[in-house]
Amino acid sequence: MKRLSQLSLFALAILVLAQCEPTLNERTPDSGQADFNSYVAIGNSLTAGYADNALHRDGQLNSFPNILAGQMKEAGGGDFFQPLVNPGVGSNADDQARLVLRMTMGPDGTPTLAPAPAAESGQDIFSRTVEGPINNMGIPGARSFHLLAPGYGNLNPFFGRMMSDPMATVLGDAMMAEPTFFTLWIGNNDVLGYATSGGTGQGFAEMGDPAAVAGNDITPMNVFSGSIDAIAGTLAGSGARGAVINLPNVTSIPFFTTVPWNGLVLSAEQAQQLRAGYAAQGVPEQFIPDFQPGQNGFIIADPDMPDAVPPQLRFRMAQEGELILLSVPQNQIREEGLGSITPIPDQYTLRGAQIQEVRQATDAFNTKLQEAANEYNFAFVDVNSVLEAAKSGLVFEGTLLTTSFVQGGVFSLDGVHLTPRGSAVVANVIVEGINARYGSTLSPVNISAYDGVQFP
């Protein structure tokens, strides 16, 4: 009997051991000195979750602010109300549906993958308005000064569908959500408007008038600075804490890097034919591009040539470092001699001097954003350097992410906006910046849980 009780004690010990749990406990994120109770995201299309050339529900659900808000919820964050559109193909301001990858048969019968609109036209996302207060105040198309402009909703339907009043400002509506925490990612369009239109507008200028800024201009420095000061000051004045995010260089964005400057590949015979063709049109010898077998720079228009050059001769070969935009009609390059027989128009290229304008503006704006963050002790998030590093590839959880078009996984099919996976990368960079500044322990997300570009 005694032996039996000893045995049962031993058996009990074994049973207890068998039930004992491993010791890796889940961590509980902490908000540190920050308060995530009411998080408001202020910005443009990148904040809105615009992707694949349209605002659509999938993109909104995977916007970096929505991802971030999910992580904040683990550290006392509240609900995050987004102005969601109905499920569907979404729409941009020109009533076009989102892009999706489609298999198409080329003229020679080879299947190629290319982005194509998911439907003939966009879905109606503008007629149904959304009542605030709204946590995601990302307004596609917005520049810095637009956030402060009364009545901006009458000019921009993306704000029009959610403005609290016909004379409301984006910032004013954002403040109605009484933010305890904010992210501010603004200024991209202040540069991109110029860059995506091929540098056809006004370049970087120190002084200017916001009312005179056209869609393809770079916002003048004084306008940008004044807007950032006003926005940051308003947010700081309310007692909110937050993070200011900087602007990526265009050379990290596939819209500018996908079509190679020297993608014109010729045989010796083709090179000879092209030279002969130019000569036959009466182009003087010194203006005939030096076509060679192998890779050549595309022929691009260069309206900035000296006055001595007759307008019809203002073209040349692109040089290393110059950018051909993703918007260039690529079928015309393949089939109609665009970029070889005829020059690529200026609106599809960024030439050396134009790239300098863009770079100068990006650097100046980023300096301003950092100064504003420092002045008010906000977190400053250097997304620019992360995307710079991603050009050569970033490894997450067993997969390589790059900034290349389609395959890279970070940028969506419009070449400018993020995929869900790209948004997750950005959200994690912001988490890092917030934690460093506010002593919080927000958890990053798993990159592998978010999709890149979806294939048919």
Next chain:
Amino acid sequence: MKKSLTVITASLLVLCFAASTVLAGGYQLNLLGQRQIAMGHTGVGMPLDIATISLNPGGLATIDHNAILLGSSATFISTHYRAPAPSSYVAKTDSPTRTPFSIYASYVTPVENLRAGIGIYTPYGNALRWEEGWKYRFLLSEISLTAIFVQPTLSYRISDRIGVGAGFIFAYGAVNVQRDLPVDAQDDFTPMVELDGTTTAIGFNVGVHGKITDQISFGAAYRSQIDMEISGGDADFTVPTSLGGTFPEGNRFDAALPLPAVLSFGLGFMATDDLRLNLDANLTFWSAYENLNFEFEQNPETLNSIGPRNYNDRWIFRVGGEYDATDRLQLRLGSYYDPSPVDEGYLTPETPDLDRIGISGGFGFAITPQTDLNASVLLVLSTPREQTAQDAMDVGTFGTVPVGEFVTRAWIPGFSISHRF
């Protein structure tokens, strides 16, 4: 006796809170006999029963009866993963329970001093399934590795004190590996690849057993390395149609996985008439496992992968005892220390390996003078192990191995029945 059991119980409970549990080193399964498992998997120096066919073929010469022995264990293993701070992410495995088994039969041949036997056993194996959508799903979602050895054996008693034995091993191996692919589909499915293959190979197992005195015996055994070379296994890609060029249908793969050689030594002590003690040491030649490479028949430029493993040879030290509580009941206890053969930087989702301490117990009960029942339970304890990004960068595996902490809990009950005639 009661006091010592209380101490054991208390210390087991302390270990429970201080540590957690995992199975055997690498993908080795030291579950060759229930009586041995209960004694810390010792028995190389003392042939306790005909499971010595696999532990030490030299010991079979000392067994003077025909016998059969059928046994099996059940593995209950759960591995936990925690991402590096400040991540709140944790993941668990949902691994299927496996039943490694052993079947032995021995025969006293008409030839004097010659014994024959056969063993069918599973010295290596792995079964691990991570929860769906886990963080490192692009590295591995599920693996199943099975190795079954069939070993006909002859053992000869050279003198009253020395016996030798040798077995030929015919090995069957099957492997199935599944992982998600880092591409996404417009349709509602997760692109993935399943690699599936089987193979056969041969090897040998030799041993010597001797008595130094009537009280002390010794044994030494060597089981050879067996290379599981899979040639033309099925590589089944589930991918979007437009990616069929990159991940072609009907693809095949080659891969090789070594089942390392093991050198074992053992000492047995007949301490009293009713108490037997064993000390064993095993050296597993894990350094044979340098790489796990997959080579594909179609599109090898994109699909081939090289996975450095660079395992190290490792000694396992074991101690065990058996006490005759009554004429029919034997109680057993044992323990072992099994250091991980894997360095930081080489921990993979299929073998998140840790240093372990095994604690086992069990009993044997004679139903009849010819028939015994044996039961064992094995607990394998370890502390969590962390692999940092720096560890992986230092050895050049960053991006191909997980970063974070792992811990595994396992308890392995087992049961066998033997009959002598």
